[in-house]
Amino acid sequence: xxxxxxxxxxxxxxxxxxxxxxxxxxxxxxxxxxxxxxxxxxxxxxxxxxxxxxxxxxxxxxxxxxxxxxxxxxxxxxxxxxxxxxxxxxxxxxxxxxxxxxxxxxxxxxxxxxxxxxxxxxxxxxxxxxxxxxxxxxxxxxxxxxxxxxxxxxxxxxxxxxxxxxxxxxxxxxxxxxxxxxxxxxxxxxxxxxxxxxxxxxxxxxxxxxxxxxxxxxxxxxxxxxxxxxxxxxxxxxxxxxxxxxxxxxxxxx
Amino acid sequence: xxxxxxxxxxxxxxxxxxxxxxxxxxxxxxxxxxxxxxxxxxxxxxxxxxxxxxxxxxxxxxxxxxxxxxxxxxxxxxxxxxxxxxxxxxxxxxxxxxxxxxxxxxxxxxxxxxxxxxxxxxxxxxxxxxxxxxxxxxxxxxxxxxxxxxxxxxxxxxxxxxxxxxxxxxxxxxxxxxxxxxxxxxxxxxxxxxxxxxxxxxxxxxxxxxxxxxxxxxxxxxxxxxxxxxxxxxxxxxxxxxxxxxxxxxxxxx
Numbered sequence: 290x291x292x293x294x295x296x297x298x299x300x301x302x303x304x305x306x307x308x309x310x311x312x313x314x315x316x317x318x319x320x321x322x323x324x325x326x327x328x329x330x331x332x333x334x335x336x337x338x339x340x341x342x343x344x345x346x347x348x349x350x351x352x353x354x355x356x357x358x359x360x361x362x363x364x365x366x367x368x369x370x371x372x373x374x375x376x377x378x379x380x381x382x383x384x385x386x387x388x389x390x391x392x393x394x395x396x397x398x399x400x401x402x403x404x405x406x407x408x409x410x411x412x413x414x415x416x417x418x419x420x421x422x423x424x425x426x427x428x429x430x431x432x433x434x435x436x437x438x439x440x441x442x443x444x445x446x447x448x449x450x451x452x453x454x455x456x457x458x459x460x461x462x463x464x465x466x467x468x469x470x471x472x473x474x475x476x477x478x479x480x481x482x483x484x485x486x487x488x489x490x491x492x493x494x495x496x497x498x499x500x501x502x503x504x505x506x507x508x509x510x511x512x513x514x515x516x517x518x519x520x521x522x523x524x525x526x527x528x529x530x531x532x533x534x535x536x537x538x539x540x541x542x543x
Numbered sequence: 544x545x546x547x548x549x550x551x552x553x554x555x556x557x558x559x560x561x562x563x564x565x566x567x568x569x570x571x572x573x574x575x576x577x578x579x580x581x582x583x584x585x586x587x588x589x590x591x592x593x594x595x596x597x598x599x600x601x602x603x604x605x606x607x608x609x610x611x612x613x614x615x616x617x618x619x620x621x622x623x624x625x626x627x628x629x630x631x632x633x634x635x636x637x638x639x640x641x642x643x644x645x646x647x648x649x650x651x652x653x654x655x656x657x658x659x660x661x662x663x664x665x666x667x668x669x670x671x672x673x674x675x676x677x678x679x680x681x682x683x684x685x686x687x688x689x690x691x692x693x694x695x696x697x698x699x700x701x702x703x704x705x706x707x708x709x710x711x712x713x714x715x716x717x718x719x720x721x722x723x724x725x726x727x728x729x730x731x732x733x734x735x736x737x738x739x740x741x742x743x744x745x746x747x748x749x750x751x752x753x754x755x756x757x758x759x760x761x762x763x764x765x766x767x768x769x770x771x772x773x774x775x776x777x778x779x780x781x782x783x784x785x786x787x788x789x790x791x792x793x794x795x796x797x
Contacts, residue, residue, distance in 0.1 A: 300562070303564070304563075305562060305563040305564035305567065306562050306563075306564050306655065307562070307563075308554070308559060308560050308561070308562055308657065309558070309559040309560075309561075309563070310557070310559035310560050310742075313559065347790070371661050371665075372665070372669075373661060373664040373665055373669045373670075373671050373672060374661070374671055374672075375672070375673070375790070376672075378664075378665070378668065378669035378672060378787070379669040379672025379673065379787050379788060379789060379790045380790060381669075382668050382669045382672070382775075382777065382785055382787035383787070383789055383790070385777055385785065386775060386777050386787070393777070393778075393779040393780060393782065394779070394780070394781070394782070396782075397668075397782075397785070399664075399665040399666070399668070399669070400665060401560065401657050401661040401662050401664070401665040402657070402661075403562065403655050403656070403657065404661065407625050407627060407628070407655040407656075407658065408655050410627045410632075410653075410655070411625075411626070411627055411632070411653040411654060411655040412653070414632065414636045414651075414653070415626075415627045415632035415633040415635070415636045415653070416627075417627050417628055417677075418627060418628075418629070418630075418632060418633025418636070419629070419633065419679070419685075420676065420677065420678045420679060420693060421676065421677055422674065422675065422676035422677070422697070422702055423671075423674065423675055423676070424674045424702075425673070425674060430790050430791035430792065431673075431791060431792035432792070435701065435792055438700065439674060439700045439701065439702065442696045442697070442699055442700035443676070443696070443697075443700060443702070445696055446692065446693045446696035446697060446700075447689065447693065448676055448678075448693065448697070488564075521636075521640060523636065523639055523640050523647065524647075525647040525648070526647060526648075527648070528647065528648070528650075528651075531636055531639065531651070533632070533633050533636035533637070533640070534633060535633060535637055536601070536629070536633045536634060536637070536684050537684035537685060538684065538685035538686070538689055
């Protein structure tokens with residue numbers, strides 16, 4: 290008798306940005322699998338069991354959760370942000386795709402959440418107000434030459450670019466290299482937003498130009514948003530600048 | 544004395560997918576501006592005033608809301624989904640950018656929400672599990688040749704493509720044309736998801752191949768997600784198929 294497997298997103302960390310749907314799913318589960326800091330965002334009750342593991346063990350975590358759900362448990366896999374964006378929903382699907390038939394009978398329920406780029410964008414204005422893309426800068430899971438190609442094509446297409454997993458101790462040079470690549474095709478004054486812990490007490494949001502952006506301003510929890518040639522900055526005197534990308538593109542007015 | 548302007552996202556329509564942060568913002572505002580069906584998602588109290596307008600009057604609505612906030616009111620502009628994704632946050636920023644200086648003094652608070660592509664993706668698995676883009680198919684605000692170029696470059700880059708505003712009575716041919724363009728560069732068996740009203744009682748989620756997808760299956764409330772060459776379908780017998788895009792790309796394993 291198969292159980293149920295929830296895959297939920299907690300949002301970026303501010304409890305008020307986690308949906309009631311995700312809260313309700315967490316309330317029903319008895320076993321929780323996830324990266325410790327994400328599971329810590331839930332207020333678990335006695336009898337709700339935590340299985341925490343490192344952030345780089347997604348597939349092993351997915352398999353462990355599926356085994357428990359296949360045994361009949363109500364299980365909750367916890368992602369930060371949205372579980373479908375560079376997070377656990379794909380790892381769970383990969384495990385099902387390559388696992389025993391019994392895993393296909395599990396009632397899989399993916400519950401969306403506020404992903405980092407939306408939370409960061411909200412704090413600065415509307416940089417994702419027109420066509421955009423989300424690219425993971427991690428070359429653990431794809432070759433660097435594919436990332437280079439995607440950055441160049443995305444910039445050529447006029448898409449605003451949200452970079453996830455921009456930098457880590459094991460991947461120190463990739464973000465700087467991405468900036469160098471994009472400087473060859475985008476104007477030096479293109480706005481670049483570094484957003485960290487959006488909506489949390491330790492929030493840090495900063496805006497640079499592409500010409501002056503330095504990778505060292507980011508860490509692994511930063512979402513970096515690089516504007517298109519259409520992206521604009523509004524100076525507001527006493528209030529922080531706003532950054533937005535107009536809804537219309539060259540050649541059309543409102 | 545300037546007031547405050549909230550720009551909130553209600554999510555796709557299921558009340559359990561609207562964040563407590565958005566609910567709290569709505570509770571504080573006294574005047575509401577938005578497309579009627581989105582404002583209807585809020586449970587307004589006596590004394591909270593509705594100003595509803597058509598979905599194609601974003602800039603006029605933004606200006607009206609800013610005028611009231613500049614006069615000292617606590618105002619809430621309501622978007623469906625996320626206000627920063629093809630929605631009101633960019634329209635408000637455009638209005639501020641081109642408006643009187645007093646509008647720059649308003650306390651602008653953008654509150655993120657679950658955007659359609661995340662809600663649709665959650666219902667089918669994890670199609671946005673790797674690099675992806677969001678493109679509006681409306682040529683009201685940009686020339687069609689830019690849209691064509693973006694589709695081709697996005698597909699060439701290997702990005703999964705989420706299409707917003709795919710079709711309407713005034714724009715009947717664009718989605719069919721987008722499929723034709725993408726068929727020239729993507730395999731015929733590439734999964735295409737049509738997601739409408741995700742998470743609501745009237746939800747409709749369907750999966751086709753790019754070769755067989757017909758634009759007539761969409762309406763203006765549909766989000767269409769077109770896979771990359773890496774996107775996979777999992778058959779599950781009695782349960783609906785899952786669609787996901789693996790976290791890794793060709794050349795790297797987990």
